[in-house]
Amino acid sequence: MKPGTISKLKAGAAALALTLLAAPVSAQTIKIGFLSTYSGPGAAQGDQLDKGAKLYLKLHADKLPPGVKVELIVRDDTGPNPDVAKRVAQELIVRDKVQFLTGLVWTPNAAAIAPLTKEAKVPFISMNAAGVNVLNMSPYMARVSFTLWQSCYPLGQWAAKKFKRVYTAVSDFAPGHEAEEAFTKGYKDGGGEIAGSVRIPLANPDFIPYMQRVKDAKPDAVFGFIPAGKQATAMMKAYGNLGMDKAGIKFIGPGDLTTDDELQNMGDVPLGVITVHHYSAAADRPANKAFVAAYKKEYGENLNPGFMAVGAWDAMDAIFYTIREQNGKVDPDKTMELLKEYKNPNSPRGPMSIDPETRDVINPEYLREVRKAGGRLANVEIETITTAIKDPFKEFNKKK
């Protein structure tokens, strides 16, 4: 031992004791870095995350161990902008010293922050970003939202029994490509014929020329995926304006197409649209009714929560679970172990859990039709396709 080490140790111990004595008993605050989209064309989606997360926090403060509080540190990623997301996540980790990261509408942003979560060992829970490969990029990432394979593969299987020829039209980014691949596999395996495929730019799309191309091919149905929200409304309007419904072309897709928060802005065009998804605000499960009532009470009677608000709500529930189980002293590795065993039988979507092998969500999936209920459009669940689907892409590609 070097001379002076003991006295340094003693001084260190005295300083530590002072810190402990000085610390107020209830001063344990866990910092959660929350990245969402508050500006640009994706702000409506970011708003859903914000509303779902904050509602959960407001209603569950008493679900933390005594003396433990959480602080949400909110940052704008400005849309699908990986560079901004990376910079902001870096600030949250280095400057704010957050113990959790969560949020994120966009897959490209999740991919950009993955290496940071790994280097800094900060657990990230995706509230939406759904890209199938993102979780492979860091062992400190888990997801409570969905993958496009979970909805689009079973929709493809269903469509094969109904339509001879389907045209696919998707946004040109990773989740769009995954929606196209998943639908095409389910549909072709069931004997369907793809009439054509088109990929639409993610930024500022004008849907008319793309939907015209679909119409000209005279398919029985068009399968569409675009980011939920305003783009879904624009695509739906193009479908209506071109008279595709009147031409007998059915519109089908994952629930992103007819999200509950946007449905009322689409006129009557979506009536009869068939989707597969894990969440509908119209579902009459008691947990969902309570969630929708709380959401409306907080944010206004005319506002419906969409699936992104539910993703945010469930992510906060998963985070609270890991904090409770560790009695407020969170360790990143222990947090990840706990996330792998997280289960919620009473999510607004129905039962959900995390697959311990992949850290991805296991979801229910429902077949839904847009109908009028109480004078308003609703995604009416007509069949439960499954109560627990693991991401089909990972299941198909499991190492033997």
Ligand code: PHB
């Ligand atoms: C994504 O970027 O992962 C994403 C965005 C919007 C959606 C679905 C997925 O509606």
